[in-house]
Amino acid sequence: MSPGEWKNGGAGLTLTYGFHPSPFGTAIVIATARGLSGLAFADPGEEQAALADMTRRWPNATYVEDHESTAPLARRIFDTRLWRPDQPLRVVMIGTDFEVRVWETLLKIPMGRAVSYSDIACKINSPKASRAVGAAVGKNPVSFVVPCHRALGKSGTLTGYHWGITRKQAMLGWEAGQLGVQ
DNA sequence: AAACGAGGTTCCT
DNA sequence: AGGAACCTCGTTT
Numbered sequence: 446m447s448p449g450e451w452k453n454g455g456a457g458l459t460l461t462y463g464f465h466p467s468p469f470g471t472a473i474v475i476a477t478a479r480g481l482s483g484l485a486f487a488d489p490g491e492e493q494a495a496l497a498d499m500t501r502r503w504p505n506a507t508y509v510e511d512h513e514s515t516a517p518l519a520r521r522i523f524d525t526r527l528w529r530p531d532q533p534l535r536v537v538m539i540g541t542d543f544e545v546r547v548w549e550t551l552l553k554i555p556m557g558r559a560v561s562y563s564d565i566a567c568k569i570n571s572p573k574a575s576r577a578v579g580a581a582v583g584k585n586p587v588s589f590v591v592p593c594h595r596a597l598g599k600s601g602t603l604t605g606y607h608w609g610i611t612r613k614q615a616m617l618g619w620e621a622g623q624l625g626v627q
Numbered sequence: 628a629a630a631c632g633a634g635g636t637t638c639c640t
Numbered sequence: 641a642g643g644a645a646c647c648t649c650g651t652t653t
Binding site for chain 1: 645646647648649650
Binding site for chain 2: 543571576578
């Protein structure tokens with residue numbers, strides 16, 4: 446995807462979205478024609494607010510609700526048996542250079558492992574940018590697929606989470622359970 | 628345990 | 641350009 450496509454708030458982009466049940470509450474799946482571009486979670490009754498939180502990221506894109514076409518994506522995301530290293534889920538990361546670098550670093554964290562924000566900062570060659578990393582992780586639009594929940598504070602503390610620490614904890618717990626299943 | 632400043636980047640005015 | 645906000649961290653009260 447060329448940078449021009451997402452500049453200007455995603456003008457000209459068509460984003461398809463749908464709501465689907467997930468182990469962590471209702472999941473909002475957002476996709477472009479090229480693949481998954483957003484994933485968020487909503488508490489019951491807050492679906493619209495959560496969607497607004499997403500659309501704010503690409504305010505000029507066109508949004509189309511299409512439950513049918515996002516359903517297969519949702520299925521693949523939350524069923525670890527469908528995870529194939531040789532056939533990775535298509536993810537379109539819409540963000541600045543710095544953000545994309547941070548997200549790619551997150552993707553390399555294996556399930557069940559955790560790193561600190563400063564670890565990530567070191568990996569992208571700005572050891573002192575841990576706070577910037579935090580900000581970038583927070584803006585990760587593809588929550589869960591890009592494992593933003595595996596980023597912890599330096600001493601292993603659950604520091605913060607855009608959708609609530611509780612949800613972060615739920616994800617880590619769920620992952621621990623999945624390890625046993627596999 | 629709480630307060631504080633440095634820190635990199637982005638967003639808004 | 642300037643200032644505030646951020647899922648931080650280490651040091652100081």
